[in-house]
Amino acid sequence: MATLTEPSAVATRDSSPPRDRRKTSYPYWFLIPGGVIFAVFFLVPSVMAFWFSLTRWTLFDQEFIGLDNYVQFFREPALASGLWHTLIYAVVTCGLKVVLGMALAVLLTGPILGRGFMRSVAFFPVLVSTIGVGLTFQVLMHPTRGVLNQALDLVGITGPAWLADPSWALLSVALVDVWQGVGLATVIYMAGILSIPGEYFEAARMDGAGAWQRFRNVTLPLARPATISVILLSLIGGLRKFDLIWAMTKGGPGFTSDVMASVVYKQYQAGFYGLSTAGNVVLFLLVILLVLPLFWFFNRKES
């Protein structure tokens, strides 16, 4: 039975196309309509952002002021703290999604009844309007009348004021983010775990490995591609998050749950377009600084 592992060596028949035909069948102009829209409405603004962030800017007039916007950004605690909150938010949501997603996926790929039901139920919030989720949880998290704290009261725990408490607000939003997004992490992990050949678990079982050892030595290392996906996806998503935070706290109380994306919006609303764009550039740099090393690290280890 152990001889079934040879991958198909037959399918390597040479099928490189004739060079002269390529030219006529795959014209570059197919790239133009989509490419122009992508370039004009995504790439151009992204590049122009670097210039506008160095100006005092009213959308019509621009005056070059050098790095003043950045200086102002890092001098004002209310703005600079947004940077920390973004980091905390992204790391907390990413970490919880990895751990909970993995746990739920192991549960839902195991011998358990009602798998289909649970998979659907956990995935559904991924698709629902984030604003709707935010507004709903704003009500559920009401300090005294909210369902969450009343349920906690029943078991003798006094819940925090969630969104009203400055030290909890950011974390509360992050928890709702995890509630909404964990289904996607779970599904990715499920796909990863299901692609692990059953023989590995079988062999580990033969060698006398317990459930925890099987998880630790088989599932965890072999679900690595899924882990990479979940980490990158939830980290990028967390760093850019705006709608949920805006719906639930608008960055408050005070500025305690302000993240880069909400700072950018607030400065835009206030008419400080240059400063707002500088915030965007800072966010851009933060994403690149975090994500590129991760990409590099994951690729290096894989090969």
Next chain:
Amino acid sequence: MTQRRSWLLSSFSIILFGVVFLIPFAFILLTASKTQQDAAFLQFSWPTQWAFVQNLQAVFEARDYLLIVAFINSTILTVVSVAVVVVLAAMAAFVLERRRSRWTSGLNLVILSGLVIPPAVVPTIWVLQKTGLFKTMPGLILVEIAYAMAFCVLLFQAFIAGIPRELDEAATIDGAGPLSLFFRVVFPLLRPIIVTVVVVQSVFIWNDFASPLYFLPGDENATVQLTLFNFQGQYTNSYNLLFMDILLVTIPPLIMFAVFQRQIVSGMVAGSVKG
């Protein structure tokens, strides 16, 4: 022994999943059915008096039927953006996948950047103003297309890689030019991935809040997500109406989910494993 434990674990998990993931939706439904006084208690309880139909009516009539306008706007936005992005992304992916050169590998990097880089919003407004498209539906549609392009191209590329080139060659020998090769031979073969892209992107764009907020402000152009958000400010004490609104806005993705569950999940996984 293991049998018993699995029964126990199963029922425990089913209850836990139900409580954690379904109670918020049950709460939405119940609050949307309550009278204003009832709803104000924010309780998780049965309505003392069912007011579902009245609430439905009230929500639609609020502010001169704004919600109906918003539903129409959101539908136009979603349908047009998704239709265009599917065709353009498939075309681009076809050439990028089939024609390997220094050019296309460079372009692939640019496309990857589209998945990672946070869009620069205010400069986008500047571009829209320069092109006369700010605060217009076509402008917002173009932005949604641009934002969706990277993800869609990657999905299509992965799928096209599995279509044999011999097919292209056969069609070319039969005299098909690039356009008819693509639209009459390749595009129909993309059906499964097109369904995935359409479903996933429809849900994304329908639920998008930030883009309409920035690029299409103003009540006459409101999308459903904006009305939802503004509703809260205007009717602070009418939780029944707020939750009715949440319920209504959630229904289209819910239908999508029920019908296309398999495609949505496979599409999300394919896209996320790439990204």
